[in-house]
Amino acid sequence: MDASAQTMNTNRESTVVTNAPHIKMKGEKVNVFYGEKQALFDVDLEVPEHQVTALIGPSGCGKSTFLRCLNRMNDIIDICQVKGNITLDKTDIYDSSVDVVELRARVGMVFQKPNPFPKSIFENVAYGPKIHGLARNKTELEEIVVESLQKAGLFEEVKDRLEEPGTGLSGGQQQRLCIARAIAVSPEVILMDEPCSALDPIATAKVEELIDELRQNFTIVIVTHSMQQAARVSQRTAFFHLGMLVEEGVTDEIFTNPTDKRTQDYITGRFG
Amino acid sequence: MTDSTQPSRPTSGRKTIGEAMKSSLKSRYAAEKRFQAYGIIAIALGLIFLGLLFYSIISRGYTAFEQTIIDLPVDLPRAEFSVDGQVTDEAISKANYSKIVREAIVKTVGADLSNRGEVRKVLELVSREASNQIRNFVAENPDAIGTTQIIPVLARGDVDSLMKGQIRRDVDESRRQLDDQQLVWIDQLIEEGRLEKRFNTFIFTEGPSSRAESSGIAVAVMGSAFMMGVVLLLALPIGVAASIYLEEFAPKNRWTDLIEVNINNLAAVPSIVYGILGLAVFINYAGLPRSSAIVGGLVLTLMTLPTIIIATRAALRAVPPSIREAALGVGASKNQAVFHHVLPLAAPGVMTGTIIGLAQALGETAPLLMIGMVAFVNDFPTSPWSPATAVPVQIFLWANSAERAFVERTSAAIIILLVFLICMNALAVFLRRRFEQRW
Numbered sequence: 001m002d003a004s005a006q007t008m009n010t011n012r013e014s015t016v017v018t019n020a021p022h023i024k025m026k027g028e029k030v031n032v033f034y035g036e037k038q039a040l041f042d043v044d045l046e047v048p049e050h051q052v053t054a055l056i057g058p059s060g061c062g063k064s065t066f067l068r069c070l071n072r073m074n075d076i077i078d079i080c081q082v083k084g085n086i087t088l089d090k091t092d093i094y095d096s097s098v099d100v101v102e103l104r105a106r107v108g109m110v111f112q113k114p115n116p117f118p119k120s121i122f123e124n125v126a127y128g129p130k131i132h133g134l135a136r137n138k139t140e141l142e143e144i145v146v147e148s149l150q151k152a153g154l155f156e157e158v159k160d161r162l163e164e165p166g167t168g169l170s171g172g173q174q175q176r177l178c179i180a181r182a183i184a185v186s187p188e189v190i191l192m193d194e195p196c197s198a199l200d201p202i203a204t205a206k207v208e209e210l211i212d213e214l215r216q217n218f219t220i221v222i223v224t225h226s227m228q229q230a231a232r233v234s235q236r237t238a239f240f241h242l243g244m245l246v247e248e249g250v251t252d253e254i255f256t257n258p259t260d261k262r263t264q265d266y267i268t269g270r271f272g
Numbered sequence: 273m274t275d276s277t278q279p280s281r282p283t284s285g286r287k288t289i290g291e292a293m294k295s296s297l298k299s300r301y302a303a304e305k306r307f308q309a310y311g312i313i314a315i316a317l318g319l320i321f322l323g324l325l326f327y328s329i330i331s332r333g334y335t336a337f338e339q340t341i342i343d344l345p346v347d348l349p350r351a352e353f354s355v356d357g358q359v360t361d362e363a364i365s366k367a368n369y370s371k372i373v374r375e376a377i378v379k380t381v382g383a384d385l386s387n388r389g390e391v392r393k394v395l396e397l398v399s400r401e402a403s404n405q406i407r408n409f410v411a412e413n414p415d416a417i418g419t420t421q422i423i424p425v426l427a428r429g430d431v432d433s434l435m436k437g438q439i440r441r442d443v444d445e446s447r448r449q450l451d452d453q454q455l456v457w458i459d460q461l462i463e464e465g466r467l468e469k470r471f472n473t474f475i476f477t478e479g480p481s482s483r484a485e486s487s488g489i490a491v492a493v494m495g496s497a498f499m500m501g502v503v504l505l506l507a508l509p510i511g512v513a514a515s516i517y518l519e520e521f522a523p524k525n526r527w528t529d530l531i532e533v534n535i536n537n538l539a540a541v542p543s544i545v546y547g548i549l550g551l552a553v554f555i556n557y558a559g560l561p562r563s564s565a566i567v568g569g570l571v572l573t574l575m576t577l578p579t580i581i582i583a584t585r586a587a588l589r590a591v592p593p594s595i596r597e598a599a600l601g602v603g604a605s606k607n608q609a610v611f612h613h614v615l616p617l618a619a620p621g622v623m624t625g626t627i628i629g630l631a632q633a634l635g636e637t638a639p640l641l642m643i644g645m646v647a648f649v650n651d652f653p654t655s656p657w658s659p660a661t662a663v664p665v666q667i668f669l670w671a672n673s674a675e676r677a678f679v680e681r682t683s684a685a686i687i688i689l690l691v692f693l694i695c696m697n698a699l700a701v702f703l704r705r706r707f708e709q710r711w
Contacts, residue, residue: 076600078524105603115594117613127612128602178598185602 172203333683495660502569547642583625
């Protein structure tokens with residue numbers, strides 16, 4: 001079955017994308033239940049490496065649920081049950097041999113509401129590298145922190161006040177701090193759950209720019225409510241509706257020439 | 273908005289919003305005013321009763337912080353303290369101090385040593401503790417032997433009560449604890465500047481005594497301190513560990529629900545029940561020494577645990593889930609997320625809960641009565657295993673004594689206990705303010 005799925009996928013790849021990139025993460029027949037209620041129905045989705053994949057859809061359509069399956073964040077919800085296959089570099093992440101802590105270090109996450117630790121800016125970024133033992137000494141740790149803050153485009157703004165609490169920053173800065181915190185452990189994939197929904201347009205623009213830059217080094221999956229944002233930052237878009245993946249493909253095509261009626265209705269603003 | 277959606281006013285007989293508001297606003301404001309008035313009345317009543325409580329206790333108890341002392345010139349003849357002309361420690365401890373006190377007081381007031389009735393009445397002015405005080409003085413100053421020394425000794429409780437106005441001079445002699453002749457002697461001593469009220473150190477340094485004038489709270493404070501130590505050492509780690517497990521790790525199922533309900537119920541169990549449990553388990557079954565601080569501490573630990581667990585769980589629950597997600601999101605294990613982020617944020621709440629639990633335990637009497645801590649203990653406990661008593665139990669014991677001087681001691685002990693409790697609560701508030709982190 002694995003092999004047939006593989007060939008099928010490669011077929012689809014070749015029809016949609018010209019030079020098929022490596023598939024970083026893949027969900028196959030993903031079904032998610034919250035207790036009795038089913039939130040996702042047979043979702044098949046591929047996340048290509050070094051691209052931004054946007055998940056769009058109306059509220060409650062399951063896009064955040066799917067995102068949270070990718071680093072097993074749903075594990076902390078007692079009643080949540082995930083069925084199906086989700087792979088990271090062809091390894092099943094729900095396999096008993098996979099350590100969830102290691103998985104989350106490889107698949108980082110940025111949340112909807114900026115949630116810096118109530119600690120200093122430095123501590124916020126240094127926490128991940130510290131618990132994973134990424135730095136051999138203090139100098140290395142400082143290097144990682146500075147590098148991460150630079151990559152998150154925040155360093156220039158905070159370089160004189162690294163010891164001040166991260167919670168004292170503005171909303172946009174806090175969100176970039178959270179991004180710096182996520183990239184400090186050098187993950188392979190970064191999941192972003194509506195990272196700009198709590199930000200003003202200027203801060204949003206900065207984060208969007210940042211996402212585009214981060215694509216060089218990371219694979220990004222972003223959930224967004226804003227179709228403009230999906231159009232601006234993503235290379236691929238997946239449209240979810242009522243727990244089903246309706247359509248997915250290259251962003252430009254989804255927005256200009258959707259095949260499904262529901263997608264068309266949504267992106268033209270007829271519902272959602 | 274377009275015209276069609278505007279409310280069309282004149283068509284029906286309905287009130288306009290303006291008219292409707294006019295009549296309803298008045299009653300709405302009145303309701304609000306009324307509610308505020310109830311609140312203010314409730315708070316005022318509370319404050320009045322608090323004020324009355326403090327007034328009654330302090331007005332009765334403050335006098336206990338002063339004690340009547342007689343500066344007694346005491347002859348310390350060498351012969352009394354020596355065996356074969358040699359002053360020895362044994363001779364000092366075995367000397368006839370009653371006689372020394374008797375001779376000293378009789379000589380000081382100028383009474384007749386050969387009149388036994390008069391001597392007895394004179395002796396009623398000084399405390400029986402005076403012999404011990406002189407013994408201690410001599411033991412500390414052996415050089416004074418052979419001289420006459422002015423030694424401050426305690427006056428008898430009745431004299432103290434007279435000085436504080438609790439025994440009135442205008443009462444008929446037959447119903448007064450001190451007769452007219454004794455009053456004359458007292459006035460004479462006051463005149464000579466030998467008898468006066470001084471700050472009372474005994475209440476802070478001594479244990480209980482059958483003599484009101486020489487009894488103090490120190491042994492009970494020591495016992496309470498040992499118990500609080502036991503409670504803190506046991507209840508804090510056990511309570512916090514239990515709460516963390518229940519709140520962060522345990523699966524939410526019927527068993528944990530049952531446990532939660534039971535913990536909440538245990539917090540409401542009458543404390544004397546814990547006393548019976550302690551008696552059955554710690555003393556009868558485990559064979560721990562009765563009326564010891566360790567048993568008292570264990571019983572109070574059981575009593576305090578639910579309070580600490582409930583407070584800690586509430587504090588853990590108040591930490592926003594986004595912090596846990598943030599930690600898990602960078603690859604922290606659950607344990608790391610809890611101990612690096614959640615617990616530090618919950619710490620102020622945990623500390624507050626613990627201190628309030630301790631304060632509750634400090635004031636608890638009933639369970640201690642069950643495990644025999646109501647005994648008269650006048651030796652300082654040296655370990656949690658030695659017999660001890662506690663401050664509230666001491667208050668209970670003193671409250672049962674009839675003498676005037678014990679009444680003020682009871683109130684004084686309550687004041688001391690209240691001061692401890694206020695300090696602990698203030699500490700709780702301070703810790704919460706100091707370590708509270710905002711996000």
